[in-house]
Amino acid sequence: MKPSLNTTEQFQQLDKMDRQVLRLLQENSRISSAELARQVNLSAPGLQKRLRKLEQKGVIDGYVTLINRQALGLDLLCFAQVSLAHHQPECISHFCDRVQGLPEVLECHHLVGEFDYLLKFVVVDRQHLEKLLREKISPIPGVDKIRTSIVLNEVKVSTSLPLD
Known part of the structure; x- marks a missing residue:
């Protein structure tokens, strides 16, 4: 079951780094963790921790492949x-x-x-x-x-x- 979100509070809790990570994932969800970490200037473990938090909060809902x-x-x-x-x-x-x-x-x-x-x-x-x-x-x-x-x-x- 998805966590209940207060959208205004949830959006305000996203810091600049979260937004940058989300922006890059929206452009290409197949980006490797190493490449994503490099682009946002984080260590791989730091990126994984951030991604887990975004998933647990319900900000990241899933990862999909878009088909033509x-x-x-x-x-x-x-x-x-x-x-x-x-x-x-x-x-x-x-x-x-x-x-x-x-x-x-x-x-x-x-x-x-x-x-x-x-x-x-x-x-x-x-x-x-x-x-x-x-x-x-x-x-x-x-x-x-x-x-x-x-x-x-x-x-x-x-x-x-x-x-x-």
């Missing part, structure tokens, strides 16, 4: 705004459980406003999109309205958080 979706044939990136007809806890819970089981869905955000959820997902083509919407998302009990958008061009894509 198009290289895997997942050509369409889409967003869907979803409204539920009912907002009882069991309806919301059921929707969230079903969405978590859909491998095409990369992100699901609970919203305030006209729509209840925003889904970000990838599909191979229009037929895959239609099948996902018709056979997997629309039939979820409580789904009332879906507004889908297909991304034409990704103007900015980043996984790096601002650290300044």
